[in-house]
Amino acid sequence: MTDNKIKNEDGKLELIINAAQKRFAHYGLCKTTMNEIASDVGMGKASLYYYFPDKETLFEAVIKKEQNVFFDEMDKILNSGIDATALLKKYVKLRSLHFRHLLNLSKLRSDFFHNTKPVFAKAFESFKQKEVEIVAGIIQYGITTKEFKRGNKHENAEFLVHLLLGVRMVKLKYKEINDFDESDYEDLDKNMCKVAGMFLKEIQTEVASR
Template sequence: MVDKEAFRKKIIISAGQIFSRYGFRKTTIEEIAKALKMGKSSIYYYYRSKEEIFEAVVLHEANILRNELTTAIKAVESPVDKLKNYVFVRMKAFEKLSNYYNAIFDKNLDHFDFVEAIRARYDREELAILRLIIYLGARRKVFKVNNSEYTAMAIQTTLKGLEVPLFWKKKEMDIDSRLNAILDVLFYGIVNA
């Protein structure tokens, strides 16, 4: 027993790649095992079930997303760029994660509750980040907003609305230009003339 925890991490890294490519349903334990050059029964020495692996993967990805978002908004100075970076990083991450989602919601609508829990927590964190960006922008008079809280919520709603076509259409959608259009609208309605 040298480093069991390290190998558990190797599993979620490897499984994460496969899950993100094929989704939960279409990913088999044997694929995960073969990617690690093991027999599939050996996987169960580290995790109790496929669901448990999936949970670990989602948790891991959520942490990565959180880090990417914070570094992305720290990377630039102006509130406009902060908000831009935030939206872009968030959307690119969700695009990558879309397979996880349409895998979950595909057949069995009884979606795992831990995903809901992560989601709820993430929503709160996102709102806090947005509120901060808006607040700083307003304080510097770059944004004209009356209430940072409600404005942040409005933006969050818009972003959530974007997720739907992102997940379900997949094809025939130029996500980048659409994103830019939304940001334009957002800014022209927000930025001081």
């Protein structure tokens, strides 16, 4: 395949994913059809299926795009020169925002996140592992700068990631995604920050916690 053809294919993929992202954000996964997405990009349905065999695969591509945006933003934060405590707090804020974007894309029943389809589970699991690595790196940085106590950085990172996941899942257990309003997001953000604060108290050195 020539370079021009590869670029053309990549351009079409990006066009489809961007169109799908807008559709999902406005109507949700269930109410969006492949016909509508094909129409948005001026493409026949058969041509769309050449790139994505079904709506779920296309939704997975949109999820991965959102995940890449999260990682790009985290890279900027990690290279901003702030201390480890501030890095962890920024991570929690950004993670909360990413979750909000994901809810807005899906507009599904809350039990979707408790009974995730295999095609989505793989994307979420891969994201979580990268997330743990990012947090572990922040913790190691804090240990190096003597902000944080010495300990198992991977265990502590996994612990925090799972704690934050628990906060999000509890919120979804008691309220449908379509019923979420600004106060729900604010409450979720507050609780995630509270959990992060308790976690920081446990790993900070006496000097850093003053």
